[in-house]
Amino acid sequence: MTPWILQNLWLIPVLPMVAAGISALLKRRERGLSAGLAIGSMTISLLLSLKAFAEALAHPALQVKIVDWMQFGDQWVQLGWLLDPLAAVMLVMVSFVGLLIFIYSLGYMAHDDNFARFFCFLSLFAGAMLGVVIANSLLLLFMCWEVVGLTSYLLIGFWFHRPAAAAAAKKAFITTRVGDLGLLIGMVWLYSQSGTLIFYGYGNGCLEQRAVTAMATHATVAGMAVSTAIGLLIFCGAVGKSGQVPLHVWLPDAMEGPTPVSALIHAATMVAAGVYLVARVYPLMSGSALEVVAWVGAITALFAACIAVAQNDIKRILAYSTVSQLGYMMLGLGVGGVAVGMFHLITHAFFKALLFLGAGSVIHGCTEEQDIRNMGGLRKFLPVTFATYSAGMLALCGFPLFAGFWSKDAILHAARGWDVSMGPFYLGAIGALLTAFYMTRQMYYVFFGQKRTPAATVTPAAVAAHGAGHGVEPAVSPRPGEVCAVEDPHESPSVMTGPLAILAVFAVFLGFVGTPAWPWFQNFLNGRGVAWDWAGFSEPGLVSTMVVSSLIVFAGLLLGWWFYGRKPIVNATDEDALESLAPPVFHALGNRLYVDEFYGVTVIALTRFCAAFASWLDRWIFGGLVRLLAWTVTGVSWLDAGVDRFVVNGGFDEGCREVSRGGRLLSRLQNGRVQTYLSVIAAALVVLALWLLWGHRG
Numbered sequence: 001m002t003p004w005i006l007q008n009l010w011l012i013p014v015l016p017m018v019a020a021g022i023s024a025l026l027k028r029r030e031r032g033l034s035a036g037l038a039i040g041s042m043t044i045s046l047l048l049s050l051k052a053f054a055e056a057l058a059h060p061a062l063q064v065k066i067v068d069w070m071q072f073g074d075q076w077v078q079l080g081w082l083l084d085p086l087a088a089v090m091l092v093m094v095s096f097v098g099l100l101i102f103i104y105s106l107g108y109m110a111h112d113d114n115f116a117r118f119f120c121f122l123s124l125f126a127g128a129m130l131g132v133v134i135a136n137s138l139l140l141l142f143m144c145w146e147v148v149g150l151t152s153y154l155l156i157g158f159w160f161h162r163p164a165a166a167a168a169a170k171k172a173f174i175t176t177r178v179g180d181l182g183l184l185i186g187m188v189w190l191y192s193q194s195g196t197l198i199f200y201g202y203g204n205g206c207l208e209q210r211a212v213t214a215m216a217t218h219a220t221v222a223g224m225a226v227s228t229a230i231g232l233l234i235f236c237g238a239v240g241k242s243g244q245v246p247l248h249v250w251l252p253d254a255m256e257g258p259t260p261v262s263a264l265i266h267a268a269t270m271v272a273a274g275v276y277l278v279a280r281v282y283p284l285m286s287g288s289a290l291e292v293v294a295w296v297g298a299i300t301a302l303f304a305a306c307i308a309v310a311q312n313d314i315k316r317i318l319a320y321s322t323v324s325q326l327g328y329m330m331l332g333l334g335v336g337g338v339a340v341g342m343f344h345l346i347t348h349a350f351f352k353a354l355l356f357l358g359a360g361s362v363i364h365g366c367t368e369e370q371d372i373r374n375m376g377g378l379r380k381f382l383p384v385t386f387a388t389y390s391a392g393m394l395a396l397c398g399f400p401l402f403a404g405f406w407s408k409d410a411i412l413h414a415a416r417g418w419d420v421s422m423g424p425f426y427l428g429a430i431g432a433l434l435t436a437f438y439m440t441r442q443m444y445y446v447f448f449g450q451k452r453t454p455a456a457t458v459t460p461a462a463v464a465a466h467g468a469g470h471g472v473e474p475a476v477s478p479r480p481g482e483v484c485a486v487e488d489p490h491e492s493p494s495v496m497t498g499p500l501a502i503l504a505v506f507a508v509f510l511g512f513v514g515t516p517a518w519p520w521f522q523n524f525l526n527g528r529g530v531a532w533d534w535a536g537f538s539e540p541g542l543v544s545t546m547v548v549s550s551l552i553v554f555a556g557l558l559l560g561w562w563f564y565g566r567k568p569i570v571n572a573t574d575e576d577a578l579e580s581l582a583p584p585v586f587h588a589l590g591n592r593l594y595v596d597e598f599y600g601v602t603v604i605a606l607t608r609f610c611a612a613f614a615s616w617l618d619r620w621i622f623g624g625l626v627r628l629l630a631w632t633v634t635g636v637s638w639l640d641a642g643v644d645r646f647v648v649n650g651g652f653d654e655g656c657r658e659v660s661r662g663g664r665l666l667s668r669l670q671n672g673r674v675q676t677y678l679s680v681i682a683a684a685l686v687v688l689a690l691w692l693l694w695g696h697r698g
Helices: 011-025 031-058 085-108 115-134 138-156 163-194 209-216 226-241 250-256 259-268 270-280 287-308 314-336 338-365 383-397 403-416 423-447 460-470 494-514 520-525 534-538 542-565 577-581 583-590 592-601 603-669 674-697
Strands: 063-072 075-083
Touching: 011 031, 011 115, 031 075, 031 085, 031 115, 075 085, 075 115, 075 138, 085 115, 085 259, 085 270, 085 338, 085 494, 085 520, 115 138, 115 259, 115 270, 138 163, 138 226, 138 250, 138 259, 138 270, 163 209, 163 226, 163 250, 209 226, 226 270, 226 287, 250 259, 250 314, 259 270, 259 314, 259 338, 270 314, 270 338, 287 314, 287 423, 287 592, 314 338, 314 403, 314 423, 338 383, 338 403, 338 494, 338 520, 383 403, 383 423, 383 494, 383 542, 403 423, 403 494, 403 542, 423 542, 494 520, 534 542, 542 577, 577 583, 583 592, 592 603
Parallel strands: none
Antiparallel strands: 063 075
């Protein structure tokens, strides 16, 4: 008998989507109803996700539901959804973290004029991601995948009146479309090879043994197995969505959206979709494909960590941190399998959501300031934010016993034992050192030392705007041209700090579900039972990897203290410690290693050239041919008009005139007078007589 939750699993993504549809029809002033629909639908989705999780716990075997969607000839296009441990874990994570972000948004966006529209977009975003998770069809997954891309565009550019936000939204949309093109090609190729896009269909799915074996036995022109080539094309989509090198450039710019959007994108939805996609199509990932995944992940982990070292925007530091951690997830999938990569995805979702929401709390309390050089000493003003942010920071660094420690060490241990190369392990280890370093740098800049907000740069108008935006009365009376200081930073309301506290608990303790002594998470994904066993620590190389990893983290923290904590930062304009040590390197990292500029003079320049050439070709070649044809047709029409007017019409008209003249002449003879007729006859007789006489004489 089919379980009730499997029959109704589609409700989990549909409920937030319906809430988004209703919110789209609401008036702007109906703020409470829009937020209520969003939070209520996510709450129900969370409860249903917990029900699905309980079902997966009781019956870990894969369960699928397939439905006929539309018919072409005698064939049906099928869609469907599935429930297995991987989907169950993702459903709970996305709905739970998403719900906390929704609640946090009540406070953060409280005074935004487009509050209702914001929750409409959030609901659609979360619903689309939940649809990606339950999809048992690559076609259904791709449709939800594209809705995720659409809503990310809408949310990143939510404050579209800011040119930077509008540009960032377009950049994210276009960059991820590049990866999606590879995914689309792979999807079409997969259908041509397997005859279906259903993942699991009672032995007939495209990810099941029969189809995968058949594709593995066929080779492409380059000698690569067809399954491997298709897997790499699908991986292109994951590279775009999960911000892997070289398509990572959109993710840091996505910080232009509201902070809850950043948290949702970087923790539970969009970037997680790429990692989940690779995990879902893992049967297609043969040895060479996994090598590509591992190397791309390792390079991304180190590359982004290097750039994060020299960033000064609090959210941009976390953005590059996300890119780096996504690299670790891909590395884990490449060298250790689904459980290793997914374990880090789940732990990362909680502590990265905590860090982004914590950053939003800092920005909220500091007059919308995002430059860490203009902060300092905030632990006294924002104690709850400081405590929870510290937990997230330690989890991200992989501090022993925090959540990130267990999941990151599992990746490093798998990379160390990878029989292909030790390269990814070394790249990952250096990335871990840099992670601890740049997060320590951020903590000292933001929370320690003295307040460094430069009073001379803040006007009463800015203070008034901040007060209006957060329901706080300005501390001064604004006067035109006056320069004054902003009020002291203030802690966020409980509607914002509450989710921070909950996420902090998970950032500390969640990793214990995947320790070597109790690898519950890994065994759950693999469908095996688990029991507590200290012997798990006896796995060869495990303890030494954990020791090395811990020493790397301590070294990163110590380096951060040496550069930024040993000598407190006094002024916002002081030169960065790293900048004074190596200015050219620091400036290169601060400018993101000029990757965007490189794309500007290569890919974008080539695209513009191709566009200009296509425009010239269209205007002068194809357009010229069209104009020539038009001129030819026009000339022929003029010639035809001349022949018709002067030859055809002229001859016909002259003939008509001659007939008319003849008719008028004859009409004079037919006047109805007998005398005229007799005169004509008499004349005719005279002529006849003369003719006869003339003829007789001759």
